[in-house]
Amino acid sequence: MKTSVVILNWNGRKLLEQFLPAVLQHTVDHETEVVIADNGSSDDSLNFLRTHFPQVPLIVLDKNYGFAEGYNRALQQVDAEYVVLLNSDVETTGNWLSIVINYLDEHPGVSAVQPKILAQKNKKYFEYAGACGGFIDRFGYPFCRGRILENVEQDQGQYDAIIPVFWATGACLCIRRKDYFEVGGLDARFFAHMEEIDLCWRLNARGKKIECLPQSVVYHVGAASLAKENPRKTYLNFRNNLFMLYKNTPARSLFFVFIVRLILDALAYFHLLVRGKFSNAKSVIEAHKDFFKMRPGFRHDRRENLKNRVVDDIPTKFNGSILWNCYIKGKKTYGRIIQN
Structure with missing residues (x-):
């Protein structure tokens, strides 16, 4: 199998019912499989999948291992050149995956990519947890093309260029499986949150490239497992x-x-x-x-x-402070902070 799209599910029966049909419609071909990895759900997710989507392979984990270890265990059980970590609350679009896979085929030096992530509830705006590619500043504060701290921009095509990024969101991360395990995968001790940034930091430091492909578009609900203020x-x-x-x-x-x-x-x-x-x-x-x-x-x-x-100074790491730029200088968009 060339590509495995792996959806990690935890008590997400309603999300699977809402979004899985589109994933299957836009994804499955003779070189691609969609796999559901169940992270010890206590709802009726498994019965729902076995009844309504018997053709979809299941990986059943014995308990909730969190996002990080759940994916580590799931990806050990698939055999594909490329793996996609796809949240269960993501709405895909036509050709979202073919654009990504074709790009990786043509650019062997790129380890991981993400599509443009727009908000599923308001599709004119970028989505908080990924937008059009992620970065961090020197003090570890993450930000995105299209989202600086709490300030989320409307998508007007201003970030449609393909560029290297520091991190790709775990909501929809396509990565070479070999590279994923070569740098150690996601850190299970994180359980959830920041684990994909840590993974991408290791990739960057070892000379691997990560890019955002805005020509591929998906819509993300966000905060489906834990509310933002939790x-x-x-x-x-x-x-x-x-x-x-x-x-x-x-x-x-x-x-x-x-x-x-x-x-x-x-x-x-x-x-x-x-x-x-x-x-x-x-x-x-x-x-x-x-x-x-x-x-x-x-x-x-x-x-x-x-x-x-092998890289001392990662080019996509912002050496300034996002807090200083946003709150002191009043620069609240990626385009104003990053001039080039």
């Missing part, structure tokens, strides 16, 4: 961002980056308190406590990542 999501985002920085930041800048992040995260904590979001504020403290408690378990990963890197 304290659990706040905890995972803060904790995993610290893990990612510790695993991948070069020694020459690690101390400075962490000092600045401690200050910025303290400001975020007080900002959440002022807004009355006490559970989210507590999550920031818990994230830092658990990071420092768990950090010794990541020392080996840090040594391996730094030893295997």
